[in-house]
Amino acid sequence: MEYCSQQYFLGVEMDRFEIIKNIGQEIITEEELRRLLEEKKHPVAYDGFEPSGIAHLPVGVYRPLLLKDLITAGVKVKLLLADSFAWINNKFGGDLEKIRDAGRYFIEVWKAAGVDMKKVKVIWHKDFFDDPEYWKKVILIAKNHSLTRTKRSLAIAGREADDSQPTAFVFYPSMQCADIFHIKADICQLGMDQRKVNMLAREISGKKGMKEQLDYVDCGVDGRPVIVSHRMLMGLKGPVKGKGFDENSGIDVEISSKMSKSLPETAIFVHDSKEEITKKINSAFCPMKVVEGNPILEYCKEIIFRSSHELEVKRPPKFGGDVTFYSYAELEKAFVSGDLHPQDLKIAVAERLNELIEPIRDHFEKNTKAQELYETVASYEITR
RNA sequence: CCCGGCGUAGCUCAACCUGGUAGAGCGGUGGACUGUAGAUCCACUGGUUGCUGGUUCAAAUCCGGCCGCCGGGACCA
Incomplete structure (x- = not known):
């Protein structure tokens, strides 16, 4: 695709x-x-x-x-x-x-x-x-x-x-x-x-x-x-309380909750393996039927439907069987109504995020120069 | 250059006065409960106490030196 x-x-x-x-x-x-x-x-x-x-x-x-x-x-x-x-x-x-x-x-x-x-x-x-x-x-x-x-x-x-x-x-x-x-x-x-x-x-x-x-x-x-x-993407753990970046409490929470490179547990990196991405998405904050402050829904809106026109959610027949959404609005509606369960959505989101990250991850694994650059910067991080 | 405060777990701090090789909260990990996560319970995980020398049977703790951060002052104007 x-x-x-x-x-x-x-x-x-x-x-x-x-x-x-x-x-x-x-x-x-x-x-x-x-x-x-x-x-x-x-x-x-x-x-x-x-x-x-x-x-x-x-x-x-x-x-x-x-x-x-x-x-x-x-x-x-x-x-x-x-x-x-x-x-x-x-x-x-x-x-x-x-x-x-x-x-x-x-x-x-x-x-x-x-x-x-x-x-x-x-x-x-x-x-x-x-x-x-x-x-x-x-x-x-x-x-x-x-x-x-x-x-x-x-x-x-x-x-x-x-x-x-x-x-x-x-x-x-x-x-x-x-x-x-x-x-x-x-x-x-x-x-x-x-x-x-x-x-x-x-x-x-x-x-x-x-x-x-x-x-x-x-x-x-x-x-x-x-x-x-543009919006600040939320960390995997969801919203945190405002730290005083803005007088507007909504904006304050948004900035305070942003996905941070310095908090690896709340962030997905472009070098994360598919397994790591799946694990991180699965442990992400994702209250059922709630859109506000829900990082998974936010990633759907800002990333998935910005890069594609559809998202297929695969699920066992007992949970309704496979379903494809053709717009974020459609997906949000299904989520709010409870027709779309967080667990099923998470699997689909992890899958898609991995597809988006894969070419980046691959580039750094296959291109020697890029890999050296990455390793150099990563080593700075450790000795920081 | 002088005076003062501070330096302890990933973070915020306690223990220092009155020496007996460090505790809590938050975090992290794992379980229970949920068809996810969170919340809630339960368990686990946490540290060369800035460095260094000394006193002592014993130093995070007392004394000296050094380093770093913060504040104030002096010098100069």
Whole structure:
């Protein structure tokens, strides 16, 4: 079976707007996105990524699907490998070379996941360090918002912004905003956990005279970036209580519950064997008939039906026999009614996730160079 | 450079004062119960006590040195 990007939904061809809308859990604003697509045939979207750890479901499988959707919608994708941010964040003990190895490894993951890397522009953030224009923008942004505001948007890095943190973190939001203008991104396509920084960027470039000074006049809509924030995939254990990332308790729970590379028991990795995937999915939180906060249903919606138009659930005759769902809505309805039992769904989901992961896993097992890269990064993880 | 606080299980901490080779919660693993998971019970799993020297029959504990983190001060302005 071949999995393609979701260009069709219920058999109806989706237009560019709908494809992008389907990526975003939150879009600021839909109206501006519509305008942007009317004004530009190939707007630029960017996603920033701090290289660290080993690729898991959200980064190794979900992101490639979103990238493919963006490409399908005619969007020019710039992938910012935020090596310097990882450095600030002390990933791999703050060893920039190790961080860059991780970056190279992730590129390999995305290739293996079927992203046409020729259509994606990879940018290494550290290269900005040599450009005075970049720093000018950073300072300009810093001049235009308060320290309080910086701290408030710092929760993005997944840490509480208390005053005992290194001063380096203060640069983080201003730099991240500057990135948007510096690479002239029309769309910020990042996760919900990054929304505050993106909102800050909108606010700042919207100030009088700023889009000119930031050299962002013809970008975004009226010189302000459009924000398309994708959902944060939940960890296998389901929702956890909010840790204070956002005032909105729903968003707070979503960010707090995200599948984390540093919690292997709650995450599926692209190198996991079929047996491991089956075992992990089977032990996942999955309350019967409940959709809210149910990771398995979420994976169905965000991954399975984004990469395919159907899901076959095999089950013994005494439980109703085999059944195939042709849309997420259909599957959700059956699950809520109780017609679809969690156990049966889990088996089908594990099977499908394995099919999606298989080519990635295989690539790293068969390609010597890729394998070396993976082993190198994995060894950094252990000695970290 | 000086003063103070801290450093114990994967995490948060207790035991230090009044030496007797470490406990709890959370987590993890396994069972019971559910046609999944969770919840709930039951069991299991957990540590070179930052490093080092000393005192002592005996050091997480007392003393010295070092390292690291945090805070304050001094110097400089």
